[in-house]
Amino acid sequence: MTNDPRQQRNPPSTQIRGLPQPLSEQPWSSDFVMQAIEVLPIALVDGELVSLRPEHAESFIIAWPAGSKPEEVAAKALNGLSLRPTVLHSTSWRHAGSEVVLTYLAVVSLDSVPESWLKTAIERTDLARGDTTAPPPVIGVDQVLEHALRHLAWLVKDDNEIAAALPGWLTVLDGYVPEPFRSFAGES
């Protein structure tokens, strides 16, 4: 295991002693379209961006109970993971499989990341692009994250509260082309 927290791969999931309390409570049926929430936690380590993700999924997706406020569902899930977001902001949505997934970017610290989660240095990637009337045929989580960071780059310039909450991030996000909320309406 490397000492570099940006490249650190945490111990295997046998570190999980048991299943936690439900991270969200959502009735489910194969007869209707599910809505789900994806949380992409990121952190700043030594001036570089690091993403966090669960060991057994490309990203952390939880159910979104009908009638619930999505930001509260996302915050509750993060709380269940002992992650305390400095910023929690929705950045895009997409249709993935049988679900409509609303993505939240969460800026967190590395103080209490679940042992089994992976920390990876964020690399730039091209955005998924569709044509003028159709969504991209494939959308990768790395592309969702790329867009989320472009959205954050826009926010730190446009939103005074977020700018104040993220001192130093303007420089880190300088290479990201600011871009507001958009939809990824295709399958992924």
Added chain:
Amino acid sequence: MANAPEPQWNVTCQCGWRTQGTRASVVAAVQEHGRTEHAVELTPGQVMEQATRLDNP
């Protein structure tokens, strides 16, 4: 008169793995997941503590 559909359940694990389906299928899937991925043996009751039913009885 058609039988009522069997209740459906949803469980999300901290590791990101998810499963959805009937009680029996969810219990089996979560037990297998816990056993193979986390070295944890779970009773059906422990599994269902993590699950939420489709309807609100």
